[in-house]
Amino acid sequence: MKARVDFALLSFSELIMNFAVLYSILPAAAWHELKSALGVLYSLYYSVVTITTLGYGDIIPISSFPKIISMYEVIAGIVLIVFSLAVYMTYAGYLISQRGSVQESTSQKKISE
Structure with missing residues (x-):
């Protein structure tokens, strides 16, 4: 179960x-209004x-291309967040x-004693 969360x-x-x-590419x-391509840090920040x-x-x-990529990232991110929340909730329930x-087994031992 922990492997799913990871x-x-x-x-x-x-x-x-x-x-x-x-x-970045x-x-x-x-x-x-950018004078040069996005660096690694700014690309990570934007992502x-x-x-x-x-x-x-x-x-x-x-x-158009970066706009399409950005829209796809938002959709993929939302889907992944929903999936991750489902995994986290399942793990929390577990x-x-x-x-x-x-606690149940401990209370049953106390009752039987």
């Missing part, structure tokens, strides 16, 4: 990194801001049920 977190991080690489002409749907507006794509079964 996988969900890894998938989210991997998605951010993959899109950051895509943004786009030319400066793809972005509004995190986009996938979490914050959208500060400080980095703005002006050509932990709660394990704690309940431990």
Whole structure:
């Protein structure tokens, strides 16, 4: 069960990194008022801001390709967040049920004594 939680977190991080690489290879002409292409840090920043749907507006794509990539990242991010939340809730339910079964067995031992 813990492996699923780790996988969900890894998938989210991997998605951010993959899109950051895509943004970093786009030319400066793809972005509004940028004199050079996005560096690694700014690409990572833009990817995190986009996938979490914050959208500060400080980095703005002006050509079609980065706009399409950004829209795809938002949709993929929302789907992955929903999937991750389902995994986390399942894991939380599992932990709660394990704690309940431990408490139940302890109370049954006390009753039988």
